[in-house]
Amino acid sequence: MKDSKKESFNYKKSGVDIDKANVFIEAIKPLAKATRRPEVMAGIGGFGALCRFPKKYKKPILVSSTDGVGTKLKAAQMACCVEGLGIDLVAMNVNDILTLGGEPLFFLDYFAVGKIDVAMMKSVVKGIAEGCKQAGCALIGGETAEMPGLYTRGDFDLAGFSVGVVEEAKIVNGSQTRAGHSIIGLASSGIHSNGFSLVRKVLKDEFIKEHAEEILKPTKIYVKPILSLLEKEPVYSMAHITGGGFFDNIPRVLPKGCGANIHMGSWPIPRVFRWIEEAGNVEAREMYRTFNMGIGYILVTPKENALKVISHLAKFKQHAWIVGEIVKGEGVSIQ
Numbered sequence: 001m002k003d004s005k006k007e008s009f010n011y012k013k014s015g016v017d018i019d020k021a022n023v024f025i026e027a028i029k030p031l032a033k034a035t036r037r038p039e040v041m042a043g044i045g046g047f048g049a050l051c052r053f054p055k056k057y058k059k060p061i062l063v064s065s066t067d068g069v070g071t072k073l074k075a076a077q078m079a080c081c082v083e084g085l086g087i088d089l090v091a092m093n094v095n096d097i098l099t100l101g102g103e104p105l106f107f108l109d110y111f112a113v114g115k116i117d118v119a120m121m122k123s124v125v126k127g128i129a130e131g132c133k134q135a136g137c138a139l140i141g142g143e144t145a146e147m148p149g150l151y152t153r154g155d156f157d158l159a160g161f162s163v164g165v166v167e168e169a170k171i172v173n174g175s176q177t178r179a180g181h182s183i184i185g186l187a188s189s190g191i192h193s194n195g196f197s198l199v200r201k202v203l204k205d206e207f208i209k210e211h212a213e214e215i216l217k218p219t220k221i222y223v224k225p226i227l228s229l230l231e232k233e234p235v236y237s238m239a240h241i242t243g244g245g246f247f248d249n250i251p252r253v254l255p256k257g258c259g260a261n262i263h264m265g266s267w268p269i270p271r272v273f274r275w276i277e278e279a280g281n282v283e284a285r286e287m288y289r290t291f292n293m294g295i296g297y298i299l300v301t302p303k304e305n306a307l308k309v310i311s312h313l314a315k316f317k318q319h320a321w322i323v324g325e326i327v328k329g330e331g332v333s334i335q
Contacts, residue, residue: 016146020116024144027122031129037138039105049140051106051163059168063102067092068159070243072196076216077154079209082120084218085158086127087134088193091219092242093162094135095297098226099238099253101172102164104137110159111144114151124158127218134221137162170230174237174253174300177326181236182306183250183260185323186313188296190272192219194243195290202280214272222297225316229299233309237300241292247332248289250298259329267321269294288334300326 025044032044041050053060069088076082094104109128111121121144132139151157166172191199199215200208208215229235237253250260273294277287287293301309306322313320327333 016148017116020118021144021146024116024118024121027118028125028129031122031125032139035129035132035137035139037105037136040138040140044139044141049106049108051138051140053165054103054105057165057167060165061168061171063097063100063164063166064162065093065096065164066159066161067096068157069193070196071200072193072216073156073158075196075200075208078205079212079216081212081216083123083127084216086124086129087131087218087221088127089158089160090128090131090135090137090162091221092193093160094131094137094164094221094223095219095240096242097162097164098223099172099240100166101170101230101238102166103227104135104162104164104223106138106140106163107132107135108140108161109142110161111142111156112151112158113144113146113156114148115153116144116146117154121156128160131218131221135223137164172230172235172238174255176236177253177255177258177300179258179326179328180303181300181326182303182322183262183324183326184299184301184306184309184320185267185295186222186297186299187220187267187319188241188270188292188294189220190214190217190270192242192292192296194245194292195276198280198282198290199276202276202282207275211272211275220296222318225313225318226297226299228316229309229312232312233301233305235299235301235309239298241296241298243290245287245289245291245293246295246334247285250332251330253300254326257328257330259327260324260332261327262324262332262334264334266323267294285334295323298323
């Protein structure tokens with residue numbers, strides 16, 4: 001029997017507001033609906049989402065990825081610029097799927113907060129929906145977790161999950177890459193979503209706020225130009241230049257016995273990287289291992305096809321350059 005003199009507790013008093021969570025879910029349903037693909041059978045609202053394989057695939061192979069946006073969250077919160085984080089979240093996942101030749105089918109997010117802020121959270125999900133539109137994938141579900149005991153009011157974290165599909169015979173796995181092939185670098189939109197612990201260490205908060213549009217510019221999504229390119233020109237290896245920069249990411253997609261020579265000066269480096277380098281007196285090798293330095297994606301193609309590849313990407317207003325070549329050996333050399 002309950003003691004009538006004791007205060008009566010419920011979930012809301014403990015810091016979790018189920019009603020407000022439901023308001024948020026209703027608010028984002030139209031955003032998710034706008035990303036729907038014809039293969040989606042059921043999306044937001046149920047315990048799970050259903051999606052068919054696109055009919056064009058004969059031997060479909062699933063490709064999956066999960067990732068977050070790291071400490072860019074903190075910089076964006078400090079500068080009151082959170083909508084772009086949604087695009088970042090999608091980009092970090094779909095660009096990874098793309099390296100295998102995969103077409104992203106659907107995306108789910110995990111949104112953990114200390115206290116539900118419907119306006120702020122809707123702004124982030126609006127960015128997620130925009131990222132899904134850019135990638136051609138459907139936002140079909142996710143999880144919103146209000147955890148006042150783990151996050152303070154105003155704090156939040158994001159994670160994303162994406163599943164794509166590739167025709168088995170068209171998987172891009174690096175097996176055909178050979179010495180002499182050209183390395184094409186695709187322009188990034190800026191820092192993207194890696195290295196922000198260093199950014200926040202060397203750049204003052206006021207400087208980040210003043211230049212937030214450039215420093216926090218959302219990660220470029222390469223899906224549509226690359227998928228179109230794969231139908232036209234031979235591409236044997238692709239790498240998403242994320243954490244680990246050039247030195248750690250390029251070797252992941254090269255066969256044994258192949259290395260890469262990258263030519264400094266073969267593309268324009270955005271000034272945002274100069275700001276970081278100068279403010280922190282950061283060594284060149286560290287910059288190329290931490291940041292994308294203006295190249296967000298690389299692909300490998302036969303030398304005779306390089307200019308055709310660049311020309312095709314230009315149709316999508318995607319800047320690209322020949323930034324190096326595959327060589328015999330191991331690792332990456334930047335000269």
